[in-house]
Amino acid sequence: MNNIKEEFISTLSHEIRTPLTSIKGFSKTMLDNWDSLDDEQKKKFLNIMVCQSQRLINLVENVLNVSKIDSGANDTVLTKVDVINAINSAIAMVKMNYPDIDFEFSIYSKEPVLADFNKFQQVLINLFDNAAKYTKNSKKVQISLKNNKNNAIITVKNFGISIDEKYFNAIFEKFFRIDTYLKSTAQGSGLGLYITKNLLELMGGRIEVKSGDSPKYCEFTIYLPLYEVENATKSALRFHN
Ligand SMILES: Nc1ncnc2c1ncn2[C@@H]1O[C@H](COP(=O)(O)OP(=O)(O)OP(=O)(O)O)[C@@H](O)[C@H]1O
Numbered sequence: 692m693n694n695i696k697e698e699f700i701s702t703l704s705h706e707i708r709t710p711l712t713s714i715k716g717f718s719k720t721m722l723d724n725w726d727s728l729d730d731e732q733k734k735k736f737l738n739i740m741v742c743q744s745q746r747l748i749n750l751v752e753n754v755l756n757v758s759k760i761d762s763g764a765n766d767t768v769l770t771k772v773d774v775i776n777a778i779n780s781a782i783a784m785v786k787m788n789y790p791d792i793d794f795e796f797s798i799y800s801k802e803p804v805l806a807d808f809n810k811f812q813q814v815l816i817n818l819f820d821n822a823a824k825y826t827k828n829s830k831k832v833q834i835s836l837k838n839n840k841n842n843a844i845i846t847v848k849n850f851g852i853s854i855d856e857k858y859f860n861a862i863f864e865k866f867f868r869i870d871t872y873l874k875s876t877a878q879g880s881g882l883g884l885y886i887t888k889n890l891l892e893l894m895g896g897r898i899e900v901k902s903g904d905s906p907k908y909c910e911f912t913i914y915l916p917l918y919e920v921e922n923a924t925k926s927a928l929r930f931h932n
């Protein structure tokens with residue numbers, strides 16, 4: 692237990708220090724060289740500061756979510772959520788950190804879901820962040836939205852890297868990160884997928900992973916109950932009682 696806590700604090704400190712150091716560095720450089728920097732350079736530095744702040748915000752959201760999940764608290768508020776809107780807004784947030792990544796969004800369904808807007812947003816941000824972060828020789832992330840009879844189905848696919856089947860369960864555990872060279876180049880605390888899986892389950896959804904080697908890709912698929920179906924079930928139950 693103590694080991695886990697120590698590891699948590701040490702990863703977290705690192706995760707906090709990196710963006711903070713960068714924010715401090717760039718703001719100090721701007722202050723010290725204000726007159727010699729042109730507008731273009733100032734804009735570039737401010738952009739980096741915005742990205743790094745966004746990274747800190749995501750991290751704080753994740754840590755808060757972990758402590759809520761682990762305490763068993765359930766503050767889920769289910770409402771009718773427009774999936775296209777939620778996906779577009781999550782893409783916009785993640786794009787700030789990965790301006791070079793091209794997010795392709797294919798829409799085959801317009802059905803709303805019954806979900807907790809904030810939790811759904813956090814799920815999408817974690818999945819899009821992973822897809823943009825764990826990619827090699829590819830600048831593309833493919834997102835698709837369709838539905839079956841009961842669920843909205845969202846897939847997130849990235850290229851150039853694969854996940855060995857033996858890790859398909861472990862990646863959803865708290866703090867687990869696959870030990871590849873990417874572990875040191877791509878920052879992370881191993882919380883994203885643990886939170887994603889738990890938040891989805893709180894909303895009556897689930898997540899699946901697929902991966903292949905020729906060509907290399909990873910694909911995460913989430914299922915969330917459609918609003919109309921859930922509503923119809925509720926009315927039917929009311930009618931019966
Ligand atoms: N889209 C993906 N492509 C390839 N590997 C992935 C992908 N998503 C997750 N992984 C692997 O699963 C591990 C766990 O992912 P998870 O999102 O939980 O943690 P993280 O990204 O390392 O850290 P955090 O999300 O807390 O910043 C990652 O470290 C990575 O090895």
Ligand SMILES: [Mg+2]
Binds near residue numbers: 883
């Ligand atoms: Mg992650």
